[in-house]
Amino acid sequence: MSDKRQKNQLMLAFADESRSEAPRVSAEGTESVVAKRGTESLAMGEQLMEEVCERENCKQALARVKANKGSAGVDGMTVNELPEFLKQHWPAIREQLLSGTYKPEPVKRVEIPKPDGGVRKLGIPTVLDRFIQQAVMQVLQRKWDRTFSDHSYGFRPGRSAHQAVAAAQQYIAAGYRWVVDLDLEKFFDRVNHDRLMAKIAERVSDKRLLKLIRVFLQAGVMEGGLVNPVDEGTPQGGPLSPLLSNIVLDEFDRELERRGLRFARYADDSNIYVRSRRAGERVMESLTRFIMSKLKLQVNQQKSAVARPWARKFLGFSFTSAGIPKRRIAPKAVDRFKERIRELTSRNRGVSIERMAEELSRYLRGWIGYFGKCETPSVLAGLEQWLRRRLRSAIWKQWKRGPARFAELRRRDVNADLAAQTAGSDHGPWRLADSPALSIALPNAYFDSLGIPRLTVKPIA
16 A cells, blocks of 8 residues: 555545434423333444444544644644654554553643642643543444434533533423532543443453553553553543543432432533422432442532522522523633733733624633523623723723823714813723723724624624
C-alpha cells in the first residue's frame, strides 16, 4: 500500500452517528418506569480486540479525536501530529493490542476550577492513548448502550441533558413534587477498580480487552514530573471514562427500577421524584446505604437533599412551582453567566469592541444552545438587556474623555444638546449606559452588526 493511500485512509472524516431521540416521557407513561432493556450477553466472544483494530472503527476513532482537539499529553504529541505517527507506527501498535502487550502512558494532571469553588482534576491521556480509548469505547458502546436504562441520559448516543430535564419536568407535572437530589462525592475519583472490572468481565470475555482496560485505569498520573500510582477512579478527560461511569452506575439504575422509582440520571447527577417529603427521606436513607455498601461510593451529604424541585437545580435548570411546571434557568447558572459576561466585557481589559464581540459571540452561542431551551423568556429578556448595558458601559469607558465622547455621540446621530449633556455628565459608565443618548448611539442593531447573538427568540426593541 502506498504512503499516499495510507494517509488518505487515516484522514477520512468521521461520519456523524445516526442519532435517534430517546423515548419521550409522557404523563400517561410516568407510572411505567421499568426500562425496556435490550438483550445482554454475558460474554461477547473472544474477538473484540479485532473489532477495536478494524479499519473503519479506527478511521472513526481518529476523526473523532481530531474533532475533539484537546491538549497534548505527557509525551507532547499534538492531535495534528497523530495521523502521521499512526501512518508510521500503526502496524506495531496494532500488534501490541492484538497480543495484549500494549502499555499506555501516564495521564497528565490538569486542574480546572469548579463553578461552586474548588477544582476538578482531569487526567489528559496522550493523543495516541485517546485514539485507542476512543476505538475501544466505540466497540463497547455499540454493544452495551442498548442494555442501559431508559432513564440514563449522560454520555449516550441520541440522549442529552435536555431530555433528562424534560423527564424530570414530566414527573413533577404528574404529581411527584418532591425530589431526592443525590450528589456522589468525587465520583470519578472513587470508582472501585475491582468492582468495575468485575462488572465489565460479566459482559466481556476477551482477556486482551479486559487487560487493556485495566492498564488504562492503572496507568498512573504525572504531577510535577513524577508518576503517581492510581488504585481507584476513572480519570476524567479520556474517551473511555464516561462509558465506564455508566457501567458503574447501571447497577444503581437497576436498583431504582427494581424499587419502581421515577428518576432521571445524567452521569453522576441523579434526581428521584416522589410524592411526599416522608417518602423522599426514606428513599434518601435507603439509597445512601445502598451506594455506600454496594457500590463502594460516597454520598455528599452537604450537597444532597430532599426538597421541592423548584428549590433545587438539575443540570443547570430548575422549575417553576405554580401550575404546570416550566423549565427555568437555575439561579446559580444565571450567576455564572453574569460572572463570565463581566469578565468578557470588563472595561479594564483594553481590547477593541470587535475583539470583545468575537469572544462574546463564541461564549453566547454555546450558552444559548443549552439554556435557550428554558421556558421563562422574561429571564432571557432581562439578561439580554443587562448584557447590552454592559456593552454600552464598556464602550463609553473606551471613549475616555468628554470631547471624544461628544464627537462619538454626534457621529452616531445624537443631537448636539443631548450629546453635550451626556458627555459632560458626572455620572459613571454604568449609569450612563442606560441613558437616552447611548441608546441612540449604540442601538441593539449595532450589536447585531457585530455578530453578537441575541438571547431571545424575538428581537428586543
